[in-house]
Amino acid sequence: MADHSIYGKVVLIAGGAKNLGGLIARDLAAHGAKAIAIHYNSAASKADADATVASVRAAGAQAIAIQANLTTAGAVEKLFKEAVATVGRPDIAINTVGKVLKKPFAEISEAEYDEMSDVNAKSAFFFLKEAGRHVNDNGKICTLVTSLLGAFTPFYAAYAGTKAPVEHFTRAAAKEFGARGISVTAVGPGPMDTPFFYGQEGADAVAYHKTAAALSPRSKTGLTDIEDVVPFIRHLVSDGWWITGQTILINGGYTTK
Structure with a gap:
């Protein structure tokens, strides 16, 4: 029977330098991961990656x-290839990469759309492709999306719209990789208490989001705290392996499908 624990496993985390990705890396290390390859995008996040x-x-x-x-x-x-060469073939591959844009539909330029598509959809597609090629049998793959996939809201057409394809990528990959025992999931947090959220929102919107979830009164910030998301991701990439091909919204009742 396959071992689905974290202990002794090799992990690759895209966007693993800081915020949610950084906390996932620390959490999996604390739960016995053997090695973790931490991806970061640019020199601006190198110090976070090193930490x-x-x-x-x-x-x-x-x-x-x-x-x-x-x-x-x-x-x-x-x-x-670099991760495999340095720490070995991953048992767990997690992709937290994403870019948010809050802007009226009519004001989004072609260049902005192309960038959002490249970061949110194209990178996720090819991450899943390479994970399918390199992750060990009985491995786990998880991609971060957004709870806006279950929302009826303006201004996020480019963000939610370019995350939406990941739902089908996840289903297709789960079907194709399942014969090797690999589970593939997507997780959509609600608005998270990180700079990723605050950089796009005005004071009124922040105040609204801090009260929008059913469990907001019980959250330390009113938002989705990354500490509340990490245990679910740990479960999906370990004992929760029987969950596959699904997009799960983790948001305290912010929205549902």
Whole structure:
């Protein structure tokens, strides 16, 4: 019977330098991961990546940081090859990469749309492709999307719209990789208490989002706290392996499908 624990496993986390990705790396190290490859996008996040690597090593796991802009298929392929060469074939591959844009539909330029599509959809597609090629049998793959996939709201057409394809990528990959025992899931957090959220929102919108979830009164910020998302991701990439091909919204009752 396959071992679905975290202990002794090799992990690759795209966008693993900070915020949710960084906390996932620290959490999996604390739960016994053998090695974690931490991807970061650019020099601006190198210090965060180095700090996360140090924390992972302090927890007893091997760790490396790999810089890459994942908006080309070649860059994603290179990421996996470098991770395999340094820490081994991953048992767990998690993609937290994303870019948010809040803007009226009529004001979104072609260049903005192309960038959103490259970051949110294209990179996710090729991450799943390379994960299917490199993740060990009985492995786990998880992609971060957004709870806006279950919302009826203005201004997020480019963001939610370019995350939406990941739902079908996830279903297709789950069917194709399932014979090897690989589970494939997507997780859609609600608005999270990170700079990723605050950079796009005005004061009125922040105030609204802090009261919008059913469980907002019980949250320390009113928003989705990354500490509340991490245990679900840990479950999906371990004992929750029987859940596959699904997009799960983790948002305290912010929205549902």
